[in-house]
Amino acid sequence: FQGENIERFRSDFLDYHLYDQAQIYLALSPEERITVYNYLSANEMADMFEIIEEDVESIEEYLLEMNNQYAADMLANMYADNAVDMLKQLKDERIWLYLRLMPTEAAKEIRALLSYEDETAGAIMTPEFVSIVANQTVRSAMAILKSKAPDAETIYYIYVVNVDNVLVGVISLRDLIVNDEDMMISDIMSERIVSVNVKEGQEDVAHKIRDYDFLAVPVVDENNVLLGIITVDDIIDVIDEEAVSDFSGLAGVDVEEQSENPFVAASKRLPWLITLLFLGMGTSTLISQYEGLISDASILSVFVTLITGTSGNAGTQSLAVAVRKIGMQDDEEKNLFRTILSELATGLISGLVTGITIALVIGVWKQNFILGGIIGISMLVAITVANLAGSLIPVLMDRLGFDPAVASGPFISTFSDLTSVLIYFNIAKHFITTLM
């Protein structure tokens, strides 16, 4: 910036890859960024923002730094799906402001995409695809492709539509290139099209692209009218977010937490910690009902954490398997009853093996097989219950339309603390006279 040599800066900066340009830009101070807005065109900024729209948290800050017309031009120059991702982070008045300042065509496209619900295919599709009619030669299709290439998000799949814009075929650029230029599109296009409905969930779209190894998938409405495409780069983000959300749920924390500031980090983690603390108070209240039992046989208190800990581990295992299974399956494949029955059986078997093991170990260690038996049976029941809860809770949450992964890990642990204690002390109560 020093010499304020615009030409020098432009040639150096624009020579970088877009991702590297973005990294440089993100490292600048607000004042320096203002200079960049003066040095680069709205179109060049659009190219750069295209690549970071999913990573940047403070889009609003950057947009507010820009002249409004410049920001609107930048958004209009982006692929509509990415512009929408950015706009969704803004307040409604801002969105309308930018849409007003944009060329009508771009504003119309963006407005259409904004109307789709979050998490659906419609919300991440882009209308910038290449479509052609079937009744032409490879040569003329290539000419169309050439003219549309600068604006299309991908030119590697070309979609074939009829006069009503209904999707009737697809052909890859690879097929166009290897075929003779005089061939007719209708003869070489594939009519077995894999498409997604505009209302379909993003995760289902992601699984389709992954399974079929596609670079993009067409999005259609109920009448098979082609509305847009979803490209593989957007799907990688969906898969990533899905993993982050499952992982965060299991740990009861947003694992993407960006700030290194411990106050910010603690303030994000504390709501869960405190909620669970109060749930944990339930377990303490329950234990306090058995204080008499404990002061009669204080040996019982030695094994509380062993039983709560082990059944918590078993419940977490069953939970993680269930969450993953739910995430991987399409709706029609879900067989709730079978999943739960199978987890129940797995819990019984694990509980039996663990219970017998601990009964023997404690029996020998404390020379007291009644104590061993109490703990072994408690372990068996507690593990079975935890396994069942671990699969039942995510399945129910999914059925009720919630994300099955939300903070389910710590919740299961805390829940299984409560049930384990209840099971343990009730079993112990029955044998207390024999034990002492």
Added chain:
Amino acid sequence: FQGENIERFRSDFLDYHLYDQAQIYLALSPEERITVYNYLSANEMADMFEIIEEDVESIEEYLLEMNNQYAADMLANMYADNAVDMLKQLKDERIWLYLRLMPTEAAKEIRALLSYEDETAGAIMTPEFVSIVANQTVRSAMAILKSKAPDAETIYYIYVVNVDNVLVGVISLRDLIVNDEDMMISDIMSERIVSVNVKEGQEDVAHKIRDYDFLAVPVVDENNVLLGIITVDDIIDVIDEEAVSDFSGLAGVDVEEQSENPFVAASKRLPWLITLLFLGMGTSTLISQYEGLISDASILSVFVTLITGTSGNAGTQSLAVAVRKIGMQDDEEKNLFRTILSELATGLISGLVTGITIALVIGVWKQNFILGGIIGISMLVAITVANLAGSLIPVLMDRLGFDPAVASGPFISTFSDLTSVLIYFNIAKHFITTLM
């Protein structure tokens, strides 16, 4: 199959998408599969296996059903990276058998790829790319592309090399198409190449493809000689596996567990459950040292699970954040000391807030602020220790070359049970006379 009408089966089956063909094939009985091998050419089977190589567990079974020459031909017809993925699941003798039966060229390519270490870029790259020299026109480059297209895994990026096969530039098919046919490749190619080293880790490659929104990335050796390419479909599998492994680690279970048989499921989960059970016995042994204290003040036993549970939750949060952070960063970016210091501070703040909350709640509930104080201070110390352990353990494991995510979740919970108990009873011991 009924009429054994080969032509009818072939036209129906081959009309499906490869992924759908594979789903049909996987649902067949062994006898029916043998018929399929007779009906389809090795090349057609290769196309189909290409799309499922990463999902299928019993590749060996399928290969053994085939005639050896047929299996070898099929493997030779696959892209080398996918053939290698399948071969790696076989015994060495089998691998050598198939390599002997293959055309020399294919065997040589596969042998080269087999020599790369698992988890490196080399192990998932394919040598089937399109490379050209810079000193030619767009027209002649397109002619080369046309001839190489049938064998290349992607034709959408064309790599430009010099006479020593050193990578000097890259050009996308899109650029070839939009530029005039008389332009020279050297004038329009990009010389700022993002490549990966053949020994680089697969996760780093995945992050590069994701960040730059690439469809493929070139793989080079130390001298920048082009060895292969890695395509985005392989990277989706890497990202998926990374997520599965992190998620599995946090839960202490292989979340991809395929079998619905509860005996198989239990046998896979029990090793971890039993290991943790014995670690948990450590906590019980420790508590038994304080049995005297508990029988003097049985109220203490009421809050053990509250303290172990809450610090376990805090430790798991800190662990999940640390594992994710380690996975996302390249080696040079890792600042161990800062991560740990920041987690220590986060733990102190969370511990302070949680400790004060619980001290007040218990103080009011039990009308005993000394008990509240004991539990509050124990909570503060236990949470701080758990947070520190949650970040320290994965960082150390990563440093020692282990996967930081391996079963770390239950390990942290069990570890924090032990330390929490130690902290709690030692603090309680000091105040026992005041308490009673």
